[in-house]
Amino acid sequence: MDRSDGFRFEYRPGVLRYGTRCVEDLSDELAEQGFDRALVVCGTTVGDTPAVIDPVTEGLGNRLAGVFAETTPKKRLETAYDGVEALEARDADVLVALGGGSSLDVAKVASLLAGDDRSPEAVGRELAETGSISSPTGSTLPIVAVPTTLAGADLSDGAGVTASPASGLVDEPASGGVSDPRLMPRAAVYDPALFATTPKPILAASAMNGFDKGIETLYARNATPITDATAVRGLGLLDEGLRRLGRNDADVRTLEPVVRNLLLVQYGISRPGETTLSLVHAFGHGLTRTDDVQQGAAHAVIAPHVLRYLFDRVDGRRDLLAEALDVDDARDAADAVVDAVAQVRDALGLPSRLRDVDGPGPDEFPAVAEAIVADSFTANAPPGLDPDAAEIEAVLRESY
Known part of the structure; x- marks a missing residue:
């Protein structure tokens, strides 16, 4: 081998x-x-x-x-x-x-x-x-x-x-x-x-954070066949469960499959000395380090833009992500994955622009970009991707 x-x-x-x-x-x-x-x-x-x-x-x-x-x-x-x-x-x-x-x-x-x-x-x-x-x-x-x-x-x-x-x-x-x-x-x-006692807006924002853990686990530099298996299975089920959560009340019946599949997407992602968390979470850290924007809201806004940036530069295991999100029959796997993630965000009623959350503005983007580049999770970006501050700042401005 x-x-x-x-x-x-x-x-x-x-x-x-x-x-x-x-x-x-x-x-x-x-x-x-x-x-x-x-x-x-x-x-x-x-x-x-x-x-x-x-x-x-x-x-x-x-x-x-x-x-x-x-x-x-x-x-x-x-x-x-x-x-x-x-x-x-x-x-x-x-x-x-x-x-x-x-x-x-x-x-x-x-x-x-x-x-x-x-x-x-x-x-x-x-x-x-x-x-x-x-x-x-x-x-x-x-x-x-x-x-x-x-x-x-x-x-x-x-x-x-x-x-x-x-x-x-x-x-x-x-x-x-x-x-x-x-x-x-x-x-x-x-x-x-x-979980059903938590207000739905808080659940929805936290769900985006959990969902992104599964996304990143597949494209992370240290992905393994074991985490591939749990993340692919969990994402496929969680995708539909989160869309259903967006449509329905956050009651026990709606939440049971969501909670169960959250276990799958995070199983094995935090291991001694390493994690599969990567670029989306690095952006989340950068956006929330000095501002009151909620982590899940930051993830909701930034995840589709980060994925687009990633796919424009490397493969990012787009075919496996497309399989996990049940869009593997699409003509362009990268576009389909970005759209699927955005659809989950929209189904949960989460914000899609940085200007709509209580976060940093354009004048602060250079400092935010430097913090993202320095974040330990950025080092776990897919092989072949080496982000610099100018590229990160461009993603922030695009998401604003």
Whole structure:
């Protein structure tokens, strides 16, 4: 076999549990894994919403140590430190991250910090200087993920984090990420009934983010036959499921196939030392690093334009993408894939222009383009594609 066909696939996922009202079995899952005291990590809204928080706390039963309902979309370093204080005060031995990606990210950062004996100020300096937080030599706290949005951060060993000068940990606003195989959730629990409690506009935006994970997994530089199989199957089913979600209420019946197929498109995409996330996610980071535009909305706008840019320069495995999206009978596979992605966006009622979201304007595009080029995910662009800032800026202007 040609060496170019070789690959190495190392993946360490946790237990996957899927099913309507499966959170009722949370205590059993924790018992199976040897955990006794769970701290639920969530946002204020989730913590104040009985339809979301009650099934989880009831499912944990006497293994519930407490609820830390203080996460925000900003994923603040100081919030993670508050979480560490909460878990220590309640003697928790596992974190149950409930809600969207921000709660899961804060839980992961708190897990990392729990084993770090450095001062918060030293960690803040490292984040400001390097854009990351190094893994501690001490142990991390295990995590169980209970997602309520469709962005797909739950089968990942990485997380985003920011810090503000108001925290006293940094002198200037800082952002970056953490990554450690120990941060992969020990279990991920997917209950369509909990997803159905999330407002449809939030679900729709997060769905675009999750959908794009499957798209990128196929054209990423480190694609493998294993992730090809799960992404192709998941995208084909998710495509129709998301169009149906756009037409119908976000009820359990509509969400069951969407949640189930989200598992497929993200299975294997986050592996020790690598990820299949690529150019679309790099654009998402660049567009949201200093502005309040929601990640899913940024993905909705930019994904068709990024794909067009990509296909104009490299093959990008367009035929496989066309097969996954059931447009492989089209005369031009690239055009058909771009159109199919745009149709999913439109079906979900998401924005199609940057000027329609609360994001950066044209004057900021040069700086945004530089950030996208420097983003670690850009290095995972398809073979033969080497984006530069001028090309990226042109894509931003075209999408405006």
